[in-house]
Amino acid sequence: xxxxxxxxxxxxxxxxxxxxxxTEKDVERVLEKEVLGYQDFLCLLSPVASRFLEKMxxxxxxxxxxxxxxxxLLFAPLYLADxxxxxxxxxxxxxxxxxxxxxxxxxxxQRNGEILAEKGFRHILLLTGDAPAVTPVSYLEEAMSILSPxxxxxAVEVYPMTVEEYQKLRLVGLDGLTIYQxxxxxxxxxxxxxxxxxxxxxxxLGTPERGAQAGLRWVTIGALYGLxxxxxxxxxxxxHLMTLKKYYPEVEWGVSLPRMNPAExxxxxxxNLPDKQFVQFLLAFxxxxxxxxxxxxxxxxxxxxxxxxxxxxxxxxxxSHTEVxxxxxxxxxxxxxxxxxxxxxxxxxxxxxxxxxxxxxxxWVRMA
Amino acid sequence: xxxxxxxxxxEFSCRLFVGTGKLPSSRLLPEIVKASxxxxxxxxxxxxxxxxxxxxxxxxxPEGVVVLPNTSGARNAExxxxxxxxxxxAGCGNFVKIEIIHxxxxxxxxxxxxxxxxxxxxxxxxxxxxxxxxxxxxAQKLVDAxxxxxxxxxxxxxxxxxxxxxxxxxxxxxxxxxxIVVDAGIGKPSHAAEAMEMGADAVLVNTAIAxxxxxVAAARAFSLAVEAGxxxxxxxxxxxxxxxxxxxxxxxxxxxxxx
Ligand code: SF4
Numbered sequence: 001x002x003x004x005x006x007x008x009x010x011x012x013x014x015x016x017x018x019x020x021x022x023t024e025k026d027v028e029r030v031l032e033k034e035v036l037g038y039q040d041f042l043c044l045l046s047p048v049a050s051r052f053l054e055k056m057x058x059x060x061x062x063x064x065x066x067x068x069x070x071x072x073l074l075f076a077p078l079y080l081a082d083x084x085x086x087x088x089x090x091x092x093x094x095x096x097x098x099x100x101x102x103x104x105x106x107x108x109x110q111r112n113g114e115i116l117a118e119k120g121f122r123h124i125l126l127l128t129g130d131a132p133a134v135t136p137v138s139y140l141e142e143a144m145s146i147l148s149p150x151x152x153x154x155a156v157e158v159y160p161m162t163v164e165e166y167q168k169l170r171l172v173g174l175d176g177l178t179i180y181q182x183x184x185x186x187x188x189x190x191x192x193x194x195x196x197x198x199x200x201x202x203x204x205l206g207t208p209e210r211g212a213q214a215g216l217r218w219v220t221i222g223a224l225y226g227l228x229x230x231x232x233x234x235x236x237x238x239x240h241l242m243t244l245k246k247y248y249p250e251v252e253w254g255v256s257l258p259r260m261n262p263a264e265x266x267x268x269x270x271x272n273l274p275d276k277q278f279v280q281f282l283l284a285f286x287x288x289x290x291x292x293x294x295x296x297x298x299x300x301x302x303x304x305x306x307x308x309x310x311x312x313x314x315x316x317x318x319x320s321h322t323e324v325x326x327x328x329x330x331x332x333x334x335x336x337x338x339x340x341x342x343x344x345x346x347x348x349x350x351x352x353x354x355x356x357x358x359x360x361x362x363x364w365v366r367m368a
Numbered sequence: 369x370x371x372x373x374x375x376x377x378x379e380f381s382c383r384l385f386v387g388t389g390k391l392p393s394s395r396l397l398p399e400i401v402k403a404s405x406x407x408x409x410x411x412x413x414x415x416x417x418x419x420x421x422x423x424x425x426x427x428x429x430p431e432g433v434v435v436l437p438n439t440s441g442a443r444n445a446e447x448x449x450x451x452x453x454x455x456x457x458a459g460c461g462n463f464v465k466i467e468i469i470h471x472x473x474x475x476x477x478x479x480x481x482x483x484x485x486x487x488x489x490x491x492x493x494x495x496x497x498x499x500x501x502x503x504x505x506x507a508q509k510l511v512d513a514x515x516x517x518x519x520x521x522x523x524x525x526x527x528x529x530x531x532x533x534x535x536x537x538x539x540x541x542x543x544x545x546x547x548i549v550v551d552a553g554i555g556k557p558s559h560a561a562e563a564m565e566m567g568a569d570a571v572l573v574n575t576a577i578a579x580x581x582x583x584v585a586a587a588r589a590f591s592l593a594v595e596a597g598x599x600x601x602x603x604x605x606x607x608x609x610x611x612x613x614x615x616x617x618x619x620x621x622x623x624x625x626x627x
Contacts, residue, residue, distance in 0.1 A: 065579040066526045069390015120420055152414075217441075250443060250470040291473050356392045362417040365441055365451050 003247040004206045010239040011184065015042065015232050022046040031055055036288050038239065044284035045234055053280055060286040060312040067291050071358045073315045074348065075123040076116050077157070079324045080104050080143055082333065084129030086196030088182070090227065090260060090267045092334050093129045095196065099334045102324045103134055106142060113147045115327045119319065119345050122362040123153040125178060130159040130198060137165045141172050148173030153364040155218070159197075160207040166214030173366060176218040177211040178295075179204070180258070184236035185228035192227055208244055217364075218252035219244075220295055225273040226260030234281045238288060245292075254293035254315070255285055261299050261340060275304065279311070286312035298341040305341050310355045318348040370602055373569050375547050376463060376495030376516050378434055380407045383564065384594040385436065385549065386587065387574025388425060389415065390526075396583055397428040404587035409433055410465055410572065412440040413455045426460070436497065438465040445484035452489050464489060465519065466498040474524045479506045483513055490514025499551055502536035507544045518544060519572065521552040522563065526575045528555025531562055541567040557593030564597025565604075 019042060027049045030040040043049060044056065081103035084093040104112065116124055126143060128135045135158070144154055155176030156169070166174065183189050186201055193199045211219045221241060223233035237255060245253050259273050273281070285294060296305060296313045298320040305316065319342075323333035343351075352359040372379040385408040386400060397409070409429055416437070417423045429435055437455035442448035445468065452464040466489070468481045482498045483506065489496045495516040500506055502520035510518055520537050523529035530553060531537065540548050547569035554560050560571045573590050580586035 065390075066528065066575060069575060069578050070392035071390060117419075120423065122417060122419070245473075249472060252472055353393065358391060358393050360415065361420075361423055363414050365414045365454060367441075367447050367450065 001206050001209055003209045003212075003243045004202075006247070007205075007240050007243040010236060010243075011186070013235075013239075015235050018042050019046045019231065022048045024048055024051065027052050031059060031287075038242070041238055041284060041288040042235060044287060045231055045281060049284070050276065050280050053276070053283070056280065056283040056287060057311055060283040061310060063286055063290040064312045064314070068293075068314050070356060071360045071363075072309060072313065072352050073123065073360050073363050074121065074318050074345065074352075075125055075153075075155075075315060076119070076121045076345075077125045077127055077317055077320050077322065078112055078116060078147075079127045079322060079326065080109065080140075081128045081131070081135045082324045083131035083134040084196075085133075086130050086198040087194045088196075088198060089192045089194065090224070090269075097334070102333055103139075104143075104325050106146060108325050108328060109143050109146050112325055112327045113150045117150045120361050121345075122151055123155070123364065124151050125155045125157055125176075125317070127156070128158045130196065132159055137161065137168060140169060144169060144172040144174060148366070152362050152366060160204055161210070163210045163214045166211055166216060170215060175216065175364065175366070176220070177208070177216050178220040178222075178254075178256070179207045179211070180222045180224055180256075181205060181237070181240070182224045183227040184223060184233055184240070188228040205240075208240075209248070212244065212248035212251045216251070218254060218293070220254035220256055220293070222256040222258060222295075224258050224260055225278070226269045226271055228271060230271060230273040230277065230281070234284070238285065241289065241292065245289075252293060253289075254295055255289070256295035256297065257282055257285070258297055258299050278304075279308070282308065282312060298339045301340045302343055306351055306355070309352060309357060316348065316352075319343070319345045370598065373547055375497070378407075378463075378495075380434075380570070381405075382407050382591065382594075383570040383598055384560070384587075384591050385410060385570055385572040386577060387572060388412075388578070389440070390575050390578035391583060392578070394425045394428040397425075398430050399584045400577065400587040401430050401433055403584045404591035406587070406591070407433055408436050408463075408570075410436040410438050410574070411460070413437045413451050413458070413460070414441045416455075416458055416460070418458060426458075434463055435460050436463045436465050437461075438467045438499075439485075440467050440469075442466075442468050442485075443470040444468060444478070445481040445488065448481070448485040449488050452485075452494060453492075456494070462493060463495045463497065466496060475526075476524065477501055477521070479503060482506075483509050486510055486515050487513035490516075497549065502533045502540055504536075504539045504543060507540050507546075511544060511546055515546060517547040517549050517569070519549045519551040522550050522559065523553030525552045527553050528576060529553050530555060530559040531566075534562075534566070537563070537568065538566060554590075557589045560590050561593040561597035561600070564594050565600045567601050570594075 157178040293314045295315040322335040349359040382405040386406045387410045437460040439448040439451040468478045497517045499519045523532040549570040550563040550568045551572040577586045
């Protein structure tokens with residue numbers, strides 16, 4: 001686990017000390033540079049840089065056009081099950097929430113898949129809670145065998161697995177992996193994950209690297225903004241990505257910046273990431289990582305998504321249902337979190353086109 | 369009078385090839401073709417969506433224009449071969465641009481794997497255009513492998529830096545008996561003109577047209593630049609021949625005198 005080990009020292013970096021010394025001149029200098037170092041990225045995250053948003057946006061737009069052109073990939077999440085053994089305090093699926101849990105049968109998977117394919121999706125992301133006893137790797141294997149003929153790319157956002165398990169799933173069509181560390185702040189991590197296997201910070205931290213070692217084509221990482229100090233989490237996410245990129249240059253690395261939305265329960269956020277700072281962070285990521293994909297989820301409000309589409313985003317989810325089997329029937333299942341952008345895929349497509357971008361559904365040829 | 373460029377069994381009078389991967393909309397393609405006169409359009413097979421005609425880029429490519437599918441996404445020869453076969457099955461014809469990349473920042477091609485893929489595909493009847501880091505020895509091996517042209521990069525994809533590999537490309541132009549199509553790095557019409565002026569047979573432009581504020585006008589500008597560069601190259605060449613001819617009667621005279 002070379003990349004994970006190389007990342008660890010960053011967890012002790014004095015972020016606040018550095019940021020407190022950043023001046024306007026520093027930010028100006030960074031925006032003139034071609035290749036940025038970690039100090040430059042921190043300058044762009046700093047409160048001082050919020051005075052340069054316009055300049056950062058232009059820079060971000062230009063870099064994105066250069067490396068990704070004017071195409072935006074659309075994908076849809078498909079929740080297979082909401083069983084979970086963890087107690088993440090911010091999530092609707094946590095173990096102590098009492099509601100009738102559900103796991104899609106193979107027929108239901110087929111049906112939901114058909115509906116998504118009918119809407120035009122060619123890339124999908126499969127999600128479950130963390131309950132390998134109910135949704136073991138063999139279940140995911142079966143689900144993928146059903147879905148892979150219908151789609152060009154399958155990715156998972158499920159419990160962390162071993163290299164061998166990812167390899168097994170690759171054989172039935174798995175291309176990509178999304179895994180959020182949630183927060184890189186070890187103290188907060190322990191607080192918001194009071195019980196269950198997710199308490200193991202380091203096992204989760206090594207997940208993207210295990211995915212890369214298993215030969216997955218693309219891996220997206222991120223923090224969930226709202227749990228801990230957003231500036232710290234943004235910095236650590238970037239350093240994590242930087243080390244992963246260095247050791248696994250063949251992987252298409254991606255990042256997402258989900259902000260917390262209300263979930264079932266009573267979690268009170270200590271932190272939040274205001275819109276302006278959120279945009280600043282997204283631009284900073286683009287400028288620091290010109291070739292990394294940036295995903296935007298339906299957690300964001302329509303107005304926000306519309307603003308962000310031309311600024312550096314490369315992948316967006318659309319018409320998402322975050323409750324199990326939400327596409328086939330309107331059931332009473334509990335959603336994992338509130339979807340803020342409920343527009344149809346056709347509406348999202350026309351927004352993307354109206355901004356001068358091409359909504360793309362297929363960007364993959366399956367090799368497995 | 370210029371003779372047409374021949375690749376595979378096709379003749380091209382327009383020496384500008386256009387890439388599509390970064391366009392704001394496939395709907396612009398017919399206009400781009402009209403404005404530029406291009407006769408070859410590259411398409412990433414990973415983007416070809418046969419399940420929906422309105423999202424299938426192939427349905428926007430006008431009749432008579434050669435489709436050049438590329439193997440973007442391939443990380444080794446085996447994958448490039450597989451993608452090429454899929455492209456042919458998908459109705460993209462038998463032209464293919466080999467692009468083998470396993471480094472996601474600069475997207476530098478793997479020359480070694482590219483030679484392997486070229487050999488396999490050429491044997492299967494494909495018209496193979498390999499995208500390579502310009503290297504004379506590699507280009508010679510590609511000739512032996514059966515390539516139909518060689519596509520050296522001017523500078524990294526999307527970098528708009530122009531011909532940073534100019535001296536290396538010049539060696540290919542001089543020594544390789546196949547069409548040389550400069551690919552990647554051409555950010556301005558003047559870069560395209562420069563490549564053509566030094567004797568490249570064609571150029572492929574993608575990002576610079578696709579991400580321009582007006583892709584159709586940009587396509588026209590590139591087309592004019594390519595033509596200007598070509599004429600400049602041809603006239604320089606003619607001048608060279610003119611001098612050579614002028615000297616020969618004189619030398620003949622001298623030798624006659626000696627007699
Ligand atoms: S965030 Fe994931 S692991 Fe935590 S409770 Fe929700 S579904 Fe379970």
